[in-house]
Amino acid sequence: MLVIRRAGQIFTSSDHYGVVENGAIVVEGDRIRWVGPDDEIPVSLDKAEEVIDAEGKVITPGFVDAHTHIPFYGHRADEFEMRNMGMSYMEIRAKGGGIRRTVQMVRQATKEELLEYNRKLVRKALEYGTTTLEGKSGYGLNLKDEIKQLEVLKELDETEPIDIVPTFLGAHEIPEGKDADEYIEEVISWLPVIKDLDLAVFVDIFCEKGVFSVEHARKLLTKAKEMGFRLKLHAEEFERIGGAMLGAELGAVSVDHLTAVNEEDMEALARSGTTAVLLPGTTFFLGKGDYAPGKRMLEKGVKVAIATDFNPGSSMTQNMQFMLTLAGIYMHFTVEEALKAATIGGAMALGLEDEVGSIEAGKKADILIFDVPDYRYIPYNYAINNLKMVIKGGRPVMP
Numbered sequence: 001m002l003v004i005r006r007a008g009q010i011f012t013s014s015d016h017y018g019v020v021e022n023g024a025i026v027v028e029g030d031r032i033r034w035v036g037p038d039d040e041i042p043v044s045l046d047k048a049e050e051v052i053d054a055e056g057k058v059i060t061p062g063f064v065d066a067h068t069h070i071p072f073y074g075h076r077a078d079e080f081e082m083r084n085m086g087m088s089y090m091e092i093r094a095k096g097g098g099i100r101r102t103v104q105m106v107r108q109a110t111k112e113e114l115l116e117y118n119r120k121l122v123r124k125a126l127e128y129g130t131t132t133l134e135g136k137s138g139y140g141l142n143l144k145d146e147i148k149q150l151e152v153l154k155e156l157d158e159t160e161p162i163d164i165v166p167t168f169l170g171a172h173e174i175p176e177g178k179d180a181d182e183y184i185e186e187v188i189s190w191l192p193v194i195k196d197l198d199l200a201v202f203v204d205i206f207c208e209k210g211v212f213s214v215e216h217a218r219k220l221l222t223k224a225k226e227m228g229f230r231l232k233l234h235a236e237e238f239e240r241i242g243g244a245m246l247g248a249e250l251g252a253v254s255v256d257h258l259t260a261v262n263e264e265d266m267e268a269l270a271r272s273g274t275t276a277v278l279l280p281g282t283t284f285f286l287g288k289g290d291y292a293p294g295k296r297m298l299e300k301g302v303k304v305a306i307a308t309d310f311n312p313g314s315s316m317t318q319n320m321q322f323m324l325t326l327a328g329i330y331m332h333f334t335v336e337e338a339l340k341a342a343t344i345g346g347a348m349a350l351g352l353e354d355e356v357g358s359i360e361a362g363k364k365a366d367i368l369i370f371d372v373p374d375y376r377y378i379p380y381n382y383a384i385n386n387l388k389m390v391i392k393g394g395r396p397v398m399p
């Protein structure tokens with residue numbers, strides 16, 4: 001048994017518990033057994049194997065980063081500089097840059113190289129408070145290398161103190177020399193293999209003008225759903241073409257990006273209970289101003305998550321604390337709304353809301369202790385790491 005006591009505030013991300021002032025948490029094994037005021041701890045402290053004194057600091061649930069593109073290989077720091085000097089993505093792409101460069105690097109890496117490269121990236125995410133992380137294939141674009149990526153996710157999940165949820169995103173980009181119609185049939189033909197190997201929970205598609213159409217997405221996702229996969233979509237990032245509506249119609253667990261959605265889309269998502277995963281880091285890093293209308297979504301009753309979109313092209317960060325800052329400034333979320341979106345919202349986007357995402361009796365003991373005087377201080381003291389301790393499944397893992 002582990003008892004964490006004397007927390008100045010416990011931001012539980014639970015409507016039932018709210019913010020517990022001067023709180024304590026009792027953990028048994030990997031589960032939270034009790035949360036409440038410090039002077040009401042229901043067990044004798046002598047029985048605890050470990051007591052952590054939170055010294056008046058702030059506790060939140062571990063972050064659930066529901067949209068990343070781990071595992072990838074190599075970096076594109078030079079392209080970031082070119083972009084800042086005014087070069088367009090298409091110009092960079094013509095010089096051999098862009099996503100196809102990452103595809104090339106991932107294909108060339110051995111499984112072992114890919115694993116060790118991403119182990120470092122994942123540990124950094126954990127250091128910044130992410131205790132559950134979604135990752136995707138999509139830089140292989142052939143069966144062999146897509147499987148390699150998914151196997152790396154599985155191995156990271158098994159060997160690192162972080163839960164990793166794998167998504168098959170074979171339909172991320174059209175490989176060179178193919179057309180979308182032909183390639184989508186190939187991707188569909190890979191689904192039984194991925195299923196047999198049990199390598200993915202979700203199937204996702206990059207549904208965007210000039211890449212995969214709504215018809216492509218319908219074809220792939222209908223097949224995936226029949227086979228028992230859960231669904232996600234990259235939708236309405238650049239132009240509104242109907243991906244969000246399709247996600248709502250097919251019962252997708254989440255639709256992601258959504259910078260170009262309209263009122264009708266938001267109403268459909270609210271009705272279907274599909275979680276909207278918003279990625280303010282991408283809009284920020286691309287130097288754009290079209291943040292997703294997150295506040296409007298909350299008003300309309302859409303379930304909302306915020307995530308990093310961690311990838312080497314359009315959002316090179318694992319820092320969920322900074323996403324809270326961006327959600328506040330650009331989407332006008334209160335800190336409470338942003339923290340919930342980064343924890344229980346992320347859990348909903350992965351179908352894990354009964355397991356993680358809040359500090360409640362029965363849930364996994366994924367707990368962060370921040371060295372700050374108030375939970376609102378976390379996004380306010382921005383772009384740095386305010387964490388003092390990360391507890392994953394009842395065990396301190398950082399520092």
Ligand SMILES: [Zn+2]
Nearest residue numbers: 067069234309
């Ligand atoms: Zn993405």
